[in-house]
Amino acid sequence: MDEDETGDVVLNFYDSLLYKADVSLLDDQKWLNDKLLGFCFEYFEREKFNHSADKLSLINPDVAQCIKLLPNDQLGEFLETLNLPTKQYVFLPVNDNVQCEQTGGSHWSLLVYIRSRQEFRHYDSCKTSNQEEARRLAYKLQPFVHAPMGRMKFLEMDGPQQSNSYDCGVFVIATAEHLCRELCEGYSISLNDVVTQKSVTETRQKIRDLIHQTAKEYSGS
Template sequence: MASKGGKVLSYHDVLLRESDVAFLGGPHWINDNLIGFWMQYLEKEVYKGQRNQVEFVTPDVVQFIKLGALQDVSEQLKSLELKCRSLILLPVNDCTEFELPGGCHWSLLVYEAKKKIFEHYDSCKGSNSVHARRIAEALKSLLCLESAQVTEVSCTQQNNSYDCGLHVLYNLQQVCAQRLHRGEFTTDFCVLSDRMEHNRNALLQLIAYLAEQN
């Protein structure tokens, strides 16, 4: 569903409108714009000094990787120079059609170049496994890999049907902090699934702060 309402925040390549921010009022499933915003924030603010190490692949590009023709994917992604990155982060959605954007579950796929492995963080374990494997397979030739095996990583499980996106935001932050050797976090996010309301408020506060700076 297209974003609606007045502009709340224009942040690099992401435009957040009132309908996007309203999802954070909960209890709602957060959308690709909010996930894309968080990835842009990590890339442009928190890890801007490590731009050559990590690639934050936005939800729309991940969807193209999953559903696009292999030749088209390889051609379009050349500019990202993915095989030069030590860490690649891809939010996974279970939508299966270009023409009908949406889906109902988010998870996180991580590629670590040093180990040549894909790891899948799913807050509803197993729900997005087939989609994660499809994306990994699509990236295999681009990353010059012999195989594209995906390992399911143990992570906090959601206790409702709508907090999957918030788990993705937390896992993005956690993976970056661990793999890029930065111990501090940029928001007061909490890993406990029963504290996800707290995380919604933390993201709302960040958006409000950045909007004031514009």
């Protein structure tokens, strides 16, 4: 995204840089971009669930896109700093874009690797729209998380479903947050009871509030 087109910076948080145009996507009926998902994932890992940083990895959308589309022989050094073989849970946003140079596409979903079960779990708020993209990403990631190929499973999960064409990214963020609480903090209320179309609509404002609060706290970063 070009700075001249986006206007003033709203938030500079570690690797996340958000402009007014990015934050405006949190208005009703707008599709969230990779920068908003990337910020939420980075905030969850660095702040909200930093108590589990040794076992949790939430991968940025542009990195997930590279994993999906780059040849394996180019991924080893690229992924080395993420220490994925040491992580118990790896979260990746999935999109249906087929261009390596950019994220985007028309739909977001969530892929989660659970080491103890040797499972990749796919949560798609629009039935199985991203199933093949998620499956491709899982098998690309398999050697880099040291998942044993013979026992590894790919599962389509019965997750919450959107009732419109634009909330997929918010569903990914809300689902990722809930699963982090469940996996790292023992939260026991079911995903489908917590993440609903109504709660996702409210989550847009919560993300906006989080961005502005974090901007105040990290104004010097």
